[in-house]
Amino acid sequence: MIGMLTDGPTETPASSEKAPSNFIRDIIIQDIQNGKNNGRVHTRFPPEPNGYLHIGHAKSICLNFGLAKDFGGKCNLRFDDTNPSKEETEYVDSIIKDVRWLGFDWEDRIFYASDYFEQLFQWAVQLIQQGQAYVCDLTAEQVRETRGTTTEPGVESPYRNRSIEENLDLFHRMRAGEFPDGSRTLRSKIDMASPNFNMRDPVMYRILRAEHHRTGNDWLIYPMYDYAHGECDSIEGITHSICTLEFEDHRPLYDWYVASLGIHRPQQIEFDRLNITNTMLSKRKLLMLVQKGFVSGWDDPRMPTLSGIRRRGYTPEAIRNFCGSIGVSKSNGVIELALLEHHIREDLNKRARRVMAVIDPIKVVIDNYPDGQTEEHMAPNHPDAPEMGSRAVPFSKVLYIERDDFREVPPPKYHRLFPGQEVRLRYAYFIKCVSVEKDENGEVTVVHCTYDPASRGGDSPDGRKVKSTIHWVSAEHALDFEARLYESLLLEDAPQSEDLATQINPNSLVVRPDAKIEPCVKGVEANTHFQFERVGYFNVDSDSTDEKLVCNRTVQLRDAWAKIEKKAK
Ligand code: ATP
Ligand code: MG
Secondary structure (H helix, E strand, O other): OOOOOOOOOOOOOOOOOHOOOOHHHHHHHHHHHOOHHEEEEEEHHHHHHHHOEEEOOOOOOOHHHHHHOOOOOOOEEEEEEOHHHHHOOHHHHHHHHHHHHOOOOOOOOOOHHHHHHHHHHHHHHHHOOOOOOOEOOOHHHHHHHHOOEEEEOOOOOOOOOHEEEOOOOHHHHHHOOOOOOOOEEEEOOOOOOOOOHHHOOOEEEEEEEOOOOOOOOOOOEEEEEHHHHHHHHOOOOEEEEEHHHHHHHHHHHHHHHHHHOOOOOOOEEEEOOHHHOOOOOOOHHHHHHHOOOOOOOOOOOOOOHHHHHHOOOHHHEEEEEEEEHHHOOOOOOOOOOOHHHHHHHHHHHHHHHEEOOOEEEEEEEEEOOOOOEEEEEEEEEOOOHHHHOOOEEEOOEEEEEHHHHHHOOOOOOOOOOOOOOEEEEOOEEEEEEEEEEEOOOOEEEEEEEEOOOOHHHHOOOOOOOOOOEOOEEEOOEEEEEEEEEOOOOOOOOOOOOOOOOHOOEEEEEEEEEEEEHHHHHHHOOEEEEEEEEEEEEEEOOOOOOOOOEEEEEEEEEOOOOHHHHHHHH
């Protein structure tokens, strides 16, 4: 019998020894050999809580937590919450949930940049005292205008040479709320002629009256990311601060702050951002999709967010395998969506129970089968995993098959059901189409067949062959369900514009309200995975209720990536 309605066996993630080498691992191995940081490895994953995590973040999470694990080190979860206006507790909660779901553990090391606001303030005071920071009265626009160009140096601020005493006084008064928002900033005094823009007296603090999700209204000034990040890493004793390539030009500044303050210096290492074909990986744009109602929420199964793909039926194991397979490099590229889907299939193939479901049903009546009779056919829950058991599939006179598995006039090379043609009903019998019923529009509504009682179980009674095997469900016994079929949310040739409406694939969600499925799935929990034989991998959506079953198509069966790989060999 079917046994417990849970997924099949799961595999533990690939062991660390098997992890392929990459340039970051090589740096760490070198550092350990050289006794740097006393051989410690301590990384962090530093999300800004201004949206939900997406599959791009998964790459960073797998890398940071994975390296720590591989080298017996630690990885912190740190919220980079220095920008109060866009950050919310909802995002913090979702991030915690998503990192856990991916399978990683920060133990008790969950931190917030805002925990360090006082220390960051004191360090800013230290930089002022060292003559390395000053209060500037230029507006944000004036600061921008005086930054110079790639060919010309910037213009030094007229406030650059204020005395240390005046700077200390003004900075404390900024904190005390004596000045309006945006009227002054604290800037580092570095080099307005530096070829690196980030070194041209970057802003460290701005005045901003905004409620912070953790510190409330305690602060009227907030540190900039570049100022805060390295110090937060330093406070936590981070050894390797791994970030994406766009921060490469910020590294001199990162180093300047920790060197000027004389504190522990973590080593910043940059790697390539994950980009996937046809996939939007920017929290800002994903937020727009949510706000403008193009999707039902951050966890819409079409979203590339971790909450979206979790609901869609992607598994943490598959995502980890995918992230492991793409490696890390020093130049940005684009990964084929087909590769991600390949890993999803590989994993679901192992764990998903097989059942028969008909997405677009058409009725079949077996004319020579006794009225009112029911019998059962045994079907394995997994072709290669006998331990997953088997189930009894009820069979009766009236069945449903897939509309596409029948043609009144078959096109060339069509081997499924048509008048006069015999096919196998999976696990059941050979049936032959004898006639059809049509409605007033000439549409076929019922397919009449006869069955061969000698072919019970689907075995040929006399060696005669059929060219195809189709799936079916018994009309009387089947459960109704809603099938949600997804395609890419973005059009393949979507224009690279801010106008999202022009980029959305109108077929990204197709709902099939009349789908039918074997009764064995009754009562299954949300997110149980299935392979609907011949149709695709599906899972039970969280919208399901006792009255209404809803299933998402996680991924189709056809594996484009496997074909690409085969060709390459
Ligand atoms: P987005 O542009 O989507 O908002 P972000 O980089 O601003 O991304 P953060 O919350 O700052 O988002 O990211 C946390 C960490 O995840 C950072 O270290 C960042 O480099 C990394 N990260 C973000 N996007 C990707 C990606 N596509 N591939 C790899 N790492 C990423
Ligand atoms: Mg960011």
